[in-house]
Amino acid sequence: MRFTHFFFLLYFLVFLNCEQGKLRLSKIEGTQIAISDSITTDSEIESFIKPYRVNIQKDLDSVLAYSAGTYSKNDGEFNTALGNFMADVIYSEANPIFKSRTQKDIDMVLLNHGGIRGLLNKGNVSKRTAFQLMPFENSIVVVALKKPQIDSLIDYLSTQKKAHPISKLKLTLDKNYNVIEAKIKGKEITNNKTYYVATSDYLYNGGDNMNFFKPNDTLYRLDYKIRNAIIDNFNKLDTINPVIDNRFTQIK
Amino acid sequence: MKRRNFIRKTSAGTALMALGGLGLQSFSRTSASTKITILHTNDVHSHIDSFNPNDAKYANKGGVARRATLVESIRHENPNTLLLDAGDIFQGTPYFNYYGGELEFKLMSKLKYDAATLGNHDFDNGIDGLYAQLPHAKFQFITANYDFSNTIMDTHTKPYKTFFKDGIKIGVFGLGIKLEGLVAPNMFKETKYLDPIESCQEMTRILKVDETCDLIICLSHLGYYYKNNPNKISDLALAKATKDIDLIIGGHTHTFLPKPTIVKNIENKNTLVNQVGCYGINLGRIDFYFDTDKNKTANGTSIIV
Numbered sequence: 001m002r003f004t005h006f007f008f009l010l011y012f013l014v015f016l017n018c019e020q021g022k023l024r025l026s027k028i029e030g031t032q033i034a035i036s037d038s039i040t041t042d043s044e045i046e047s048f049i050k051p052y053r054v055n056i057q058k059d060l061d062s063v064l065a066y067s068a069g070t071y072s073k074n075d076g077e078f079n080t081a082l083g084n085f086m087a088d089v090i091y092s093e094a095n096p097i098f099k100s101r102t103q104k105d106i107d108m109v110l111l112n113h114g115g116i117r118g119l120l121n122k123g124n125v126s127k128r129t130a131f132q133l134m135p136f137e138n139s140i141v142v143v144a145l146k147k148p149q150i151d152s153l154i155d156y157l158s159t160q161k162k163a164h165p166i167s168k169l170k171l172t173l174d175k176n177y178n179v180i181e182a183k184i185k186g187k188e189i190t191n192n193k194t195y196y197v198a199t200s201d202y203l204y205n206g207g208d209n210m211n212f213f214k215p216n217d218t219l220y221r222l223d224y225k226i227r228n229a230i231i232d233n234f235n236k237l238d239t240i241n242p243v244i245d246n247r248f249t250q251i252k
Numbered sequence: 253m254k255r256r257n258f259i260r261k262t263s264a265g266t267a268l269m270a271l272g273g274l275g276l277q278s279f280s281r282t283s284a285s286t287k288i289t290i291l292h293t294n295d296v297h298s299h300i301d302s303f304n305p306n307d308a309k310y311a312n313k314g315g316v317a318r319r320a321t322l323v324e325s326i327r328h329e330n331p332n333t334l335l336l337d338a339g340d341i342f343q344g345t346p347y348f349n350y351y352g353g354e355l356e357f358k359l360m361s362k363l364k365y366d367a368a369t370l371g372n373h374d375f376d377n378g379i380d381g382l383y384a385q386l387p388h389a390k391f392q393f394i395t396a397n398y399d400f401s402n403t404i405m406d407t408h409t410k411p412y413k414t415f416f417k418d419g420i421k422i423g424v425f426g427l428g429i430k431l432e433g434l435v436a437p438n439m440f441k442e443t444k445y446l447d448p449i450e451s452c453q454e455m456t457r458i459l460k461v462d463e464t465c466d467l468i469i470c471l472s473h474l475g476y477y478y479k480n481n482p483n484k485i486s487d488l489a490l491a492k493a494t495k496d497i498d499l500i501i502g503g504h505t506h507t508f509l510p511k512p513t514i515v516k517n518i519e520n521k522n523t524l525v526n527q528v529g530c531y532g533i534n535l536g537r538i539d540f541y542f543d544t545d546k547n548k549t550a551n552g553t554s555i556i557v
Contacts, residue, residue: 023286023420023466025498027541030512030526030557032534035319037302037312042320045362049300049317052355056346131346137376201436221438 060128064234067125068241073116076163078173078248082120083165085242086133086230087111091167093229094140094198097222106142107195108184109167110153111226112208115200116165125240127231134227138200144217145195152212153197154182157248166248173250180251200226286418288467288540289333291323294503295530296337297344297373298356303531314532316359322535323363330539332417335364336424338503339371339473342382344531352377353385361390367413369394369426369471371503372434379403379441394426394471397451399444412455414463420542422467423459427451427490429473429504448474448485449493456496467540470500476507476527491515491523499524499538506530511557512538522555 302315
């Protein structure tokens with residue numbers, strides 16, 4: 001019994017002590033520390049990262065093709081060699097997949113000018129080039145559109161006055177930016193046809209104010225990343241030498 | 253006799269348990285004051301290596317191996333340190349494209365991160381892609397306003413977590429941004445976004461009243477402030493509209509602040525809001541000094557930023 005008393009006493013002391021030891025927040029100090037090269041690297045962490053880095057570099061930098069020139073998204077007014085290349089790549093790489101799944105052909109491709117994030121430099125082309133051109137994870141979708149939405153799409157292109165990359169669509173503007181010619185795969189756009197437009201899921205969801213993709217008849221998600229289509233295309237080509245052509249022009 | 257023995261043993265047991273339990277809260281302290289250090293990052297976006305020397309904006313900045321050295325030296329100086337991340341761990345360098353976030357989580361585990369909240373880009377490989385990397389994360393994911401109950405992430409996050417450091421109880425809860433419009437619906441699937449202010453009120457009540465925390469920290473990926481859309485929920489708006497939060501560690505807007513922002517909350521008390529830009533270029537550090545009542549020199553808490 002004396003033992004039990006001892007523990008009651010212990011309880012009491014414990015509570016008493018705690019009352020005295022009650023802490024309160026008295027001061028807060030905030031600082032920001034720059035991670036600069038004056039801080040030495042942790043060698044264990046560094047050696048843990050290294051095999052991952054080496055593996056990526058080896059894969060990223062292995063040569064897939066050769067670029068005949070340096071191409072920028074800014075080297076043309078309404079169409080650029082680089083934009084044409086990107087849009088044509090989407091058509092040539094995505095169409096076989098779309099056709100095998102739906103027995104239909106893609107009618108045209110639309111990307112956005114801002115989506116080209118880098119240069120295609122003259123010389124060796126590798127996966128790293130594809131990452132520079134297209135760092136985002138966006139995937140290709142095909143949207144079934146009717147003439148009224150295609151008209152909105154064309155209206156968008158004529159009012160934006162930008163070299164948004166297109167493929168299989170031919171657009172000519174007069175000096176007042178009115179559309180004087182609009183053809184898909186060389187044919188007039190008609191009321192009763194459904195047009196299968198390939199684009200990125202980003203644009204489909206209204207990116208760059210492209211609001212003409214909804215509503216639509218059907219959406220086909222190809223689960224095929226734009227960057228992977230570019231890499232697949234690099235693998236097929238020896239030399240990349242795209243040109244500015246007459247797909248989107250203005251008569252002045 | 254046997255019965256008495258039993259009572260004695262239970263008493264001893266309870267007393268020791270009480271000692272142990274309270275010890276955690278109050279008696280492992282060696283002095284009458286203590287300091288809790290909160291270290292934090294946000295929007296690291298897979299920036300594992302430091303930036304190239306020829307980078308136009310961030311030459312020679314950042315790098316996980318350097319951050320490791322810094323964190324280790326601060327932990328050495330003050331073992332009562334928590335390391336937290338406010339989301340967007342994923343996406344931004346080929347490390348993510350190649351390994352899907354595996355290396356990011358493994359390194360954060362090696363640096364002994366205590367907790368992280370989720371950013372919108374952490375869904376970039378879909379909720380399944382995030383789930384697939386969870387085995388590599390030895391730290392807790394905390395989010396109070398994403399309802400994952402109909403998804404594969406169910407039970408893999410907690411709304412909040414409490415930590416004991418030198419007798420101080422710290423409650424950390426997480427808040428995420430509305431995913432709709434930022435992430436494709438097929439990526440976040442049936443994740444339900446709950447109102448951040450309501451979730452916040454529930455969390456602060458639990459942490460303050462039920463858990464009796466001494467410090468309450470919100471790990472937020474809501475964004476610092478939206479100048480062109482001031483009604484959109486943000487860290488500054490949250491701080492003003494709520495109570496009992498000592499610190500909001502933010503992310504999403506990649507905001508570089510000259511110093512942490514002091515905001516008056518709904519009770520006119522100070523809440524600190526901080527964010528350290530992005531890409532692991534900076535480490536945020538907030539030190540909370542605790543003192544006994546009898547040692548207090550001034551009324552209230554002084555904030556030095």
